[in-house]
Amino acid sequence: MKKGKRRHKLWIGMAAAVVLLNAAAWNSTAFCDAYIAWIFPVWVNTYGRITGLFPFSVGEWMIVAGLVLLGCAFVLAPAAALAVCIPLPAFRRIRGKCLGMVKGFYVFFIWTLLIVCLVMTLNCFILYHASTFSEKYFGERGSEAEGTYTANELILLYNEIAEKCNTLSRQVERDEQGRIVYPGGLLENGEIGTMEEKAIEIMKQLGETYPQLDGYYPSPKPLFFSDFICQQYMQGYYFPFSMEANYNDVMYILNKPACMCHELAHLRGYIYEDEANFISYLACIQSDDIYFQYSGYLSVLPYVSNDIYALQETKSSAEWDVYPIRLYEQVYEDDVFVTQEEWDRINGKAIFDTETVDQVSDAFVDTTLRVNRVEDGMVSYSRVVKLLLQYQRIQAGQEEGSGW
Structure with missing residues (x-):
């Protein structure tokens, strides 16, 4: 008793x-x-x-x-x-x-x-x-860089990302079928490490600029049920109850570097998806590994592209001073979640219909985000564009010596 x-x-x-x-x-x-x-x-x-x-x-x-x-x-x-x-x-x-x-x-x-x-x-x-990444590290500069962004600023951002994608698409190693092959990453100690080891290293390097990102990182782990994760159209998960960064091991290899860094960002306290996207982007593009660079630029390209398409529907191109550059066909081929071969294999043995799994997954994630005061739910992933534009303004201000 x-x-x-x-x-x-x-x-x-x-x-x-x-x-x-x-x-x-x-x-x-x-x-x-x-x-x-x-x-x-x-x-x-x-x-x-x-x-x-x-x-x-x-x-x-x-x-x-x-x-x-x-x-x-x-x-x-x-x-x-x-x-x-x-x-x-x-x-x-x-x-x-x-x-x-x-x-x-x-x-x-x-x-x-x-x-x-x-x-x-x-x-x-x-x-x-908690305070957002921009509140913590951009401070007054971030406040000054906030506000309405012009069409030209958005296009310049897109062009920078697109140009990098075009260049890097011709530099990465590929197999006979044209698919990217990762030979391993050169670590600071001079050894060739795995993609997971490289992801941890570049996140720690970013921590030298943003101290909250500094510290211990567990190795990202592949998910055993990656086929089911593909049906959810998810690249990875942060599991709070095991303190692990997990990635989809079936998705196309070019998604993995940015995904690993994204999930590792959650382990440093950045739980918002747009912030994790932004942190992953910075870590990847500032690394010395061209595969991570390419993955970083590709990870934000769809979000910026969607805003460009929306811009074309609302504003006449006659108002623009610059215009979006054209992406190489190879970039379009590389910007894929899962190869068609893998989709055929997954759908051929799936217990549940992929469309149904995706809808249930989206509803669950969207509800979870909204319950935690993320009012726009899954749309919040795309808010990374605002962070990119804010960062672009800050960088431009620093280069012009404006005192930012």
Whole structure:
């Protein structure tokens, strides 16, 4: 009896901690900033190192275990009720044992649920209410660079990205079929490292400019269920409950460098997708690896291109001083999520229809973002264009010696 009361008090305490932490996060940016600066890195350096010892994605299998646990919870409740209601003498002998096992299961289930809520609060929900990347590092320069951007600024940004893509598309190594082959990245110690090692290195290098990005990074991990992730049209996931950066191992290779850096950015406290996109872009284009550079430019090209298309529908080209340059055909071929061969293989053995999986995934991600005060949901990914334009203005101001 005493054990049960003590357990209930612990449950109430954990639930109260979750509520209070979320309330503090929603009402105090300073609290969130301090948490990210001093507490959040502790989880990455401890728990992240432990899960990093495993060569596979721990979080991915945690999700599988969670789904099994949830399924059992739904099945056992009516089964237990049925056992209580059946008056047959044969069932009376085992009824007590069965109910004891069911009770034990639900005690475990409640513990698991509370721990998940607490971990998600500490490693995800609080991060949504901290200062943004631009507020933290652009400061007054960022405020001055905000506002309405002209058509010419957008086109100049597009042209810079497009020109880099055109150039890099002819420099990367390819196989006989024209597909990109990554030979490994040259690390600072002079050795040839893996793509994962290179991603960690360039993120640490970016941390020299933006200190919050400095620190320990666990190695990005490929997802075992990458085929299913393809059906969601997702490149990767940050798992707060395992402190892991995960990437889709089936998608076209050129997506992987930027994706790895994007997911690693989440591990430094930048949970917003547009900020992770921007950080990934900066890390990639400032690296000495042409594959990462190409991946970085390609990762933002669709977002900027979409804004160019929208611009063409609202403003006459007669008002422009500059015009978008043409992309090489090779860039269009490289800008692919999954090759057609892989799509044929995935759809040929898929249990669920890809369109249905994509719709459910989009609805889930969109709802999750909106619940965490990201009012435009999945559209927030495209806000990276605003950050790119803001950064472009700041860079231009620095070059002109304007005092920015």
